[in-house]
Amino acid sequence: MIVETEAYVGPQDLASHASRGKTPRNEIMFGDAGYWYVYLIYGFYNCLNIVTENKDYPSAVLIRAVEPVEGISLMEINRKTTKLENLTSGPGKLCQAFGIDKKLNCLSCLDKDSTLFIADIGITIPKNKIKKAKRVGVDYAGKWKDKLLRFYLKDNPFVSKK
DNA sequence: TACTCGATTAACT
DNA sequence: GTTAATCGAGTAG
Numbered sequence: 001m002i003v004e005t006e007a008y009v010g011p012q013d014l015a016s017h018a019s020r021g022k023t024p025r026n027e028i029m030f031g032d033a034g035y036w037y038v039y040l041i042y043g044f045y046n047c048l049n050i051v052t053e054n055k056d057y058p059s060a061v062l063i064r065a066v067e068p069v070e071g072i073s074l075m076e077i078n079r080k081t082t083k084l085e086n087l088t089s090g091p092g093k094l095c096q097a098f099g100i101d102k103k104l105n106c107l108s109c110l111d112k113d114s115t116l117f118i119a120d121i122g123i124t125i126p127k128n129k130i131k132k133a134k135r136v137g138v139d140y141a142g143k144w145k146d147k148l149l150r151f152y153l154k155d156n157p158f159v160s161k162k
Numbered sequence: 163t164a165c166t167c168g169a170t171t172a173a174c175t
Numbered sequence: 176g177t178t179a180a181t182c183g184a185g186t187a188g
Contacts, residue, residue, distance in 0.1 A: 026184095039169090041170060042180080047169060090171075
């Protein structure tokens with residue numbers, strides 16, 4: 001279950017990879033919504049995003065943290081730890097736990113025959129349980145660094161930072 | 163072709 | 176609090 005996200009919205013968002021125009025890496029962000037955007041960060045970790053918005057308006061949502069529901073024993077093997085709150089409480093961590101890499105880049109996030117897709121589990125989160133905050137790790141983004149574009153579930157133990 | 167540095171994490175002091 | 180780990184996209188020349 002997804003518990004923490006960040007939004008990267010439009011070509012004018014200085015924190016977004018798309019702010020300096022279309023490149024081979026971020027090209028998927030300029031396409032239709034509903035596709036995975038996976039990239040390698042710091043040479044070690046992958047980050048998982050969902051492309052959103054319309055064609056030619058580059059936007060994506062970074063999945064920053066999830067709460068494990070099934071397959072926890074496999075996540076423990078992938079993450080080399082048995083500490084539950086450490087399995088998926090960060091963008092790099094959850095990709096390790098799920099075994100996500102660039103093979104998923106540009107695939108549909110709604111294709112139920114794919115190895116990774118988003119499913120509606122039919123619960124509604126009350127609005128007062130959703131907290132807004134500044135995005136993480138984007139100090140270089142000028143006036144965009146303080147935008148409240150990070151969203152997470154209140155009191156959820158898997159959120160990467162309070 | 164060469165250089166810089168990042169939407170991070172874990173392991174240090 | 177500081178830093179090492181280590182890849183490749185982006186950019187300058």
